[in-house]
Amino acid sequence: MIIISPYSKALLSGKQNPKNYPYWEELIGLIKEPIIQVGIEGEKQLVEDFRKNLRISELRELIQECKTWISCDSFFQHLGWDEGKQGIVLWSVSDPLIYGHPENINLLKDRSSLAENQFLWWEFVEHQNDRFVKPKEVIQYL
Amino acid sequence: MATRGRYFTTLPLVLNAIINQTRPVDKLIVFDDNDEPKDMRSEMIYQYFFKMLDIKGIAWEWAYAEKKGQHHIHQRANMMGFDWVWRVDDDAIPEPNVLETLYSYANGVNETDDNYKVGAVGGSVLTPPNLFDTINVTGLIDNIDSEPNIQWGKIERVKQVEHLHCTFLYRAGVCDFNTGLSRVAHREETLFTYALHRKGYRVLAVPDAITWHMKNPEGGIRSETKKEMYDHDEYIFRNVLQYRDKTVVVLNCGLGDHLVFSHVLPSIPNAEVFTCYPEVVPGRSIAEAQHLFGSLEHLNVYRKMDQWKWKGSLKNAYRKLYL
Numbered sequence: 001m002i003i004i005s006p007y008s009k010a011l012l013s014g015k016q017n018p019k020n021y022p023y024w025e026e027l028i029g030l031i032k033e034p035i036i037q038v039g040i041e042g043e044k045q046l047v048e049d050f051r052k053n054l055r056i057s058e059l060r061e062l063i064q065e066c067k068t069w070i071s072c073d074s075f076f077q078h079l080g081w082d083e084g085k086q087g088i089v090l091w092s093v094s095d096p097l098i099y100g101h102p103e104n105i106n107l108l109k110d111r112s113s114l115a116e117n118q119f120l121w122w123e124f125v126e127h128q129n130d131r132f133v134k135p136k137e138v139i140q141y142l
Numbered sequence: 143m144a145t146r147g148r149y150f151t152t153l154p155l156v157l158n159a160i161i162n163q164t165r166p167v168d169k170l171i172v173f174d175d176n177d178e179p180k181d182m183r184s185e186m187i188y189q190y191f192f193k194m195l196d197i198k199g200i201a202w203e204w205a206y207a208e209k210k211g212q213h214h215i216h217q218r219a220n221m222m223g224f225d226w227v228w229r230v231d232d233d234a235i236p237e238p239n240v241l242e243t244l245y246s247y248a249n250g251v252n253e254t255d256d257n258y259k260v261g262a263v264g265g266s267v268l269t270p271p272n273l274f275d276t277i278n279v280t281g282l283i284d285n286i287d288s289e290p291n292i293q294w295g296k297i298e299r300v301k302q303v304e305h306l307h308c309t310f311l312y313r314a315g316v317c318d319f320n321t322g323l324s325r326v327a328h329r330e331e332t333l334f335t336y337a338l339h340r341k342g343y344r345v346l347a348v349p350d351a352i353t354w355h356m357k358n359p360e361g362g363i364r365s366e367t368k369k370e371m372y373d374h375d376e377y378i379f380r381n382v383l384q385y386r387d388k389t390v391v392v393l394n395c396g397l398g399d400h401l402v403f404s405h406v407l408p409s410i411p412n413a414e415v416f417t418c419y420p421e422v423v424p425g426r427s428i429a430e431a432q433h434l435f436g437s438l439e440h441l442n443v444y445r446k447m448d449q450w451k452w453k454g455s456l457k458n459a460y461r462k463l464y465l
């Protein structure tokens with residue numbers, strides 16, 4: 001079983017979070033194993049088994065049960081690391097050297113896509129699909 | 143220099159004194175906090191000042207402040223990217239050698255001192271005719287209620303102290319002024335210099351650097367008289383002292399940040415934690431921290447990483463902030 005945590009925290013402005021991976025449907029289509037999606041109420045359901053609003057202790061248990069996990073840069077990548085379970089993190093504008101963990105597989109298309117200021121609100125950074133690696137590249141690391 | 147209500151009283155005296163320092167400032171910035179600020183370029187005496195600054199090659203700027211108190215002004219100066227800031231009151235007139243003398247201690251009392259960095263240097267701040275005998279004053283924070291400030295008398299020899307007030311030279315960008323204080327900013331210099339001391343920097347009271355503090359009853363950046371403001375600031379000051387044996391940790395940040403911090407926490411001695419996610423990092427509420435200590439910005443890890451132009455990991459940023 002593989003966990004996916006597709007979305008980073010929603011922005012107050014209603015704009016799309018620039019850290020949200022845009023190719024989930026395509027990526028999910030390439031994964032040949034059971035998938036559990038974790039997230040919160042209001043997020044788009046991408047797979048049949050969508051577990052919403054789990055407590056941290058429940059997420060920890062789920063991580064221990066999974067083969068691996070895939071996440072954008074959200075709290076989940078820290079939780080996976082904290083549990084000692086290696087996963088794949090899909091980066092775009094935030095810097096994996098600052099916010100990532102070398103124990104994970106950190107996929108960043110190009111450092112030139114990183115936001116100039118890493119410490120401001122993400123509200124000020126536009127979402128761009130071409131900042132992310134494509135699903136076929138992700139699947140190689142699974 | 144922060145100024146309010148003293149355009150035509152003591153401010154011209156102070157400007158003249160700054161222009162005539164034996165060690166000129168690299169830049170003079172006047173933060174104008176007047177309720178109704180004026181364009182001083184239209185005043186003849188100020189035209190002379192500006193001309194003298196230009197002739198002497200001293201860069202200058204007249205900056206209009208936010209009317210939030212001088213702690214906000216000094217924090218602005220503190221973050222402007224200078225190595226050292228000489229803060230001068232608008233009714234405190236330095237003798238011509240003051241900056242040169244203070245700056246001569248910036249790298250330590252002697253050449254072998256470089257392992258123990260100096261954070262702030264202050265000289266005597268004398269208010270005639272009240273000259274205190276401060277020869278036995280310790281300058282320790284524990285004695286703040288029982289002895290006069292060491293700067294109120296003639297300083298005869300270099301002394302390491304724990305706090306300064308009024309006017310002094312300080313290493314910029316190391317500690318923050320507490321912008322959670324009220325507009326009167328009671329104790330702001332004490333809190334600031336004590337923070338430098340706590341951070342391991344040497345705070346020095348030095349001889350032969352006299353500033354004459356006129357305490358002009360008109361105007362002044364602290365011209366507010368509301369008792370509640372002073373009480374509020376005193377409360378914060380006392381809380382800082384009460385928690386001085388602890389490492390106050392403020393996690394006013396996201397859930398993931400808490401998870402990363404949880405790996406640093408075991409290394410932090412005597413931590414008193416204020417947290418957004420007690421289920422991840424146990425502790426008291428952020429609101430309580432704000433009530434106790436005023437501003438928490440100096441413990442905002444994102445603000446600090448921005449200030450440090452940080453390139454390392456978040457975990458190491460927490461280490462730098464708290465260890």
